[in-house]
Amino acid sequence: xxxxIIKNIPFEDSxxxxxxxxxEKKLMEVKVGxxxxxILMRDFTPKGIAGAFQRGYYRYYNxxxxxxEGGVAGISMVLVAYVLxxxxxxxxxxxxxRLHKYH
Amino acid sequence: MNENxxxxxxxxxxxxLPIVVLIVMFPSVLFPTPSRLINNRLISIQQWLIxxxxxxxxxIHNQKGRTWALMLMSLILFIGSTNLLGLLPHSFTPTTQxxxxxxxxxxxxxxxxxxxxxxxxxxxxxxxxxxxxxLPLIPMLVVIETISLLIQPMALAVRLTAxxxxxxxxxxxxxxxxxxxxxxxxxxxxxxxIILILLTILEFAxxxxxxxxxxxxxxxxxxxxx
Numbered sequence: 527x528x529x530x531i532i533k534n535i536p537f538e539d540s541x542x543x544x545x546x547x548x549x550e551k552k553l554m555e556v557k558v559g560x561x562x563x564x565i566l567m568r569d570f571t572p573k574g575i576a577g578a579f580q581r582g583y584y585r586y587y588n589x590x591x592x593x594x595e596g597g598v599a600g601i602s603m604v605l606v607a608y609v610l611x612x613x614x615x616x617x618x619x620x621x622x623x624r625l626h627k628y629h
Numbered sequence: 630m631n632e633n634x635x636x637x638x639x640x641x642x643x644x645x646l647p648i649v650v651l652i653v654m655f656p657s658v659l660f661p662t663p664s665r666l667i668n669n670r671l672i673s674i675q676q677w678l679i680x681x682x683x684x685x686x687x688x689i690h691n692q693k694g695r696t697w698a699l700m701l702m703s704l705i706l707f708i709g710s711t712n713l714l715g716l717l718p719h720s721f722t723p724t725t726q727x728x729x730x731x732x733x734x735x736x737x738x739x740x741x742x743x744x745x746x747x748x749x750x751x752x753x754x755x756x757x758x759x760x761x762x763x764l765p766l767i768p769m770l771v772v773i774e775t776i777s778l779l780i781q782p783m784a785l786a787v788r789l790t791a792x793x794x795x796x797x798x799x800x801x802x803x804x805x806x807x808x809x810x811x812x813x814x815x816x817x818x819x820x821x822x823i824i825l826i827l828l829t830i831l832e833f834a835x836x837x838x839x840x841x842x843x844x845x846x847x848x849x850x851x852x853x854x855x
Contacts, residue, residue, distance in 0.1 A: 587661065592669045601659065601671060605717060608655065612719040615648075620719075 653723050656710040679706070686848055693748075694851050704733070705844040712793060712836030716829070724839075725794045727786060734785035734843075741850040742778070756853065785846060792839050796832045803828060 556564045568574070590600035613620075663672045683702050687695055708724060715722025723729050745753035757774040758767065803825050810818040 583658075591661070591671055594669070596670050604659065605714075608714070609717050609719060612717075612721065616719055 649721070649723065652721050653711075653729075656707065656714060659710065660706065686844065689852055690848065694848075697848070697851055700737075701844050701848055704737070704847065705840050708733075708789070708840035708843055709837055712839060713833070715793065715797065716832055716836060722793060722797065724789055725797065727790045730786035730789045731782070734782040734789075737847050738782040738785065738850060741847065741853070744851075745853065781846075781850065785843060789839055789843055792835055796828075796835055799828055800825070800832065 569577070590596065590603070660675060661672055663676060667673070668676070679702060682705060683698060686701060686705075687698050690697075711722060711724050714720055715724070742753075757771050757778075759770070759774075762770055803821060807818050807821040807825055810821055
C-alpha cells in the first residue's frame with residue numbers, strides 16, 4: 527500500500543509545505559487541515575477494505591498472540607470486544623430493563 | 630417480560646442487514662492456522678486438544694470411516710466454540726436456531742445413510758430388521774425401524790436446540806429472579822445467586838457435552854454404515 531512508503535523527512539523540511547504528497551503519509555503525520563483530503567484518498571474498493579482488515583488482524587495477532595509467552599490477555603481482549611459489540615447492538619432492547627418506576 | 634425473554638433469541642440484524650453471518654463466522658477467528666512446526670501457545674493448546682479428541686473419536690472406525698475425520702473434528706470444534714461463546718453476556722448463539730441445527734444434522738445424517746446404501750446395500754437394508762424377531766412381528770418391526778431411522782436427524786437437531794435454548798432461558802429467568810428478590814429479602818436473593826452460579830457451571834458443561842454428543846452420534850451412524 528502506498529501508506530507504507532515512508533520517506534525520511536529531514537528536520538529542516540518540516541518547516542516548508544509538505545514535500546510528500548498527502549496520499550502517501552501515515553495517519554500520524556497528516557496535518558489536521560489535510561485530514562478530509564487524506565480520508566478521501568484512501569482505497570475504498572473491496573480489495574482495499576479487505577486489505578485494511580487483514581492488516582489490522584495481523585497487527586493484533588503478531589503483537590498479542592503470536593509471541594513466545596502469550597498470556598490469556600490476547601484472547602480475552604477479543605472476547606471482551608465481542609461482548610461490547612453485542613451490548614451495543616442490543617442496547618435498544620435493554621433500555622426496557624432499567625430500574626425505573628415508569629418505562 | 631414475556632417479550633423480553635425471547636428477544637435475545639431473535640436473529641440479530643443491523644439496519645436490515647443480517648449480521649448473524651458475522652456472528653456465525655466469529656469463532657473461526659479464535660482458531661488461527663498453524664504455520665510452523667512449533668507454534669505459539671494458543672495454537673499449541675488447540676492442537677493438543679484436537680489430537681486428544683480425534684484419537685478418542687476415530688478409534689472405532691475402519692479405514693473408510695476415518696475419511697470423515699476432518700468433518701467430525703470441525704463439527705465438534707464449531708458446535709463447542711459456538712455454544713461456549715453463547716455463554717458470554719449479551720451474545721447470540723446460532724445453535725439456538727432450529728434452522729441452523731437442521732442444516733447441520735440433515736446433510737450429515739443423509740451422508741451416512743447414503744454411504745451405507747451405496748457401498749453395503751444388503752447390510753444397510755438388513756438394519757431394518759433386528760435379528761431373531763418372531764415371524765408375525767416382522768411387518769410392524771420394519772415400519773418401526775424405518776421411523777426410527779427417519780427420526781434420527783430430527784432428534785439430532787432438536788436435541789441440540791432444546792438443550793442450549795433451555796439453558797439460556799433458565800439463566801435469564803433465574804438472573805431476573807435474583808435481581809427482583811434483592812429488594813424483598815437478601816437471603817433468598819443470595820440463595821438464588823448460588824443457584825445461578827451452579828447453573829452457569831452446568832451450562833459450561835452442557836455446551837461441551839452437546840457438541841460431543843452431536844458428533845458422537847454422527848460418528849455412530851457412520852460406523853453403522855461403513
